[in-house]
Amino acid sequence: MEKYHIHLRTVLAFVGLIGLLPAVSSAQSATYPVDSTYTVKGSYEKMVQYRPDIVTALGVVDEYINTTPDVVYKSIGERKLHLDIYGPRTPGKKPAPIIFMIHGGGWSSGTKSHMDAMARDLAFNGYLAVAVEYRLSPEIQYPAGIEDLQDAVQWIAENGARYGGDGKKIVVLGASAGAHLASFLGTTENDLLPYKQQKSRYIKGIVNIDGIVSFIHPEASQEGKSAGRWLGGGRDTHWHNWTEASPLEYVDKKSPPILFVNGAYPRFHAGRDSLVARYQDYGTYYHIFEFSDAPHTFWFFYPWYNPMMYKILDFLDHIL
Template structure:
């Protein structure tokens, strides 16, 4: 009997090992690894690095939310000026396919926004392996509420908050922009999670648009499959619900698209632009020629991305003097 028990335990152990081995593995998404990946085809590039300047002040790794599995943090970068002047805030959301990446990928952009008269806030959220959709969306909405709750402390104008996202972060930022105070995402009953501007850096705005077909590769588990808790066929509800394009209307805030030369990351964009134009909502679209995805993490494309972003925010969000 003991012999059969040992065999049974071995079978169970082997099954667990096999299951663990079947779990999809995805590479880390960092500035350094992105540079190593891209430099072969783009030998002229250099990776962006954190800014050192006596014109900005910062406070990093502030816990804005506690969950059962983690303490979620954000970093605040602000113009270093005396007085009680307030500034528009920009919540920056990193990419990484909803499963990898970190807020540090958006640190440099946040710092440069601070140099240009904004409060740049790079934020962490629960990734898909920790908690699938809609956990990350709820986290980011809570981050907006946190900004408004702490607006006085950090000199934030609570009426002028933008979201900026890159890649998967752009899709997440899009959901924040088009679902203000929505019952889908556990809204705070007292403080609004609405935003006043949206910057999309090379991210899809629909998972179910024909242009987004490549997001779910036949025969393979995609990052979207994991984050949305099933393939498009298995969990259509989540795939549609998590698509910002489904909610675009006359209340959508001014929108900026900055795109690479890779069409698959533009899914749903043109349809969204049509709706925005039909409602007279200010928007801009810029495609940077001959660029790969993740261009915003590399010089010389970072400078172009920053310029488009600041010019747009100055038009739609800048505090009056």
């Protein structure tokens, strides 16, 4: 573990890391509906009642990395979608592999800034980390958010070189709902869907941090209102969408290696073991790292942040 550099800043979340999001993005003038219920600060306030020892991780400071915030990768009328790009301060001899990062929030809330700490530490360890904004269910329903993410992958594959990245080496990483979306991008890259008419081979790995891989698996029975808002309706009325949006349905011999980092609640890795069984059948590399004591949203906080990052860096070293 000493080969990795995770020089972390930490502050207690009550200092006010991230407050409620405004109804209008600060990077643009177009207005759109926003669900601001999911924040790092709110997660801290809930969790500290049960774990008073937790501390929020912020990652390395700017002087150690290069940051390029709010790069526009897509416009829909006046609505613009952005990327935050984090890279090593000193470029390597070769272009850096790209870690494409997707925030969580039940497909309805959250912001790309939630990936800031991990992105900083990944950049400090030689990767080009890209945190992406995508449209959420208060604004528009499935499959628009996935289309945004597919467009963002295509954009960074084509434009990553100007930021020092290797567009042919992309790993998708997500947390919670973002982990589901990362898994979907990775498992469907070689599939044609009604809203995706072109295959690609950019994605070399998946990091799933406490996210489901199926909406229709028996273990996913607790997925209800939040999933339904995003998928256009409930499981009974919109079964097609619930099935089509499930990464497990697309696993094949071309699916990329995957790392699961999970907390203590089985609900948040619904379908994982079935996916792993298919990976075993195909001989595809996978790894599971599970915290026995970690609640959901553990990735924001010590004492879980460091061991999580070491596992992620180990996985990236192994597959890249």
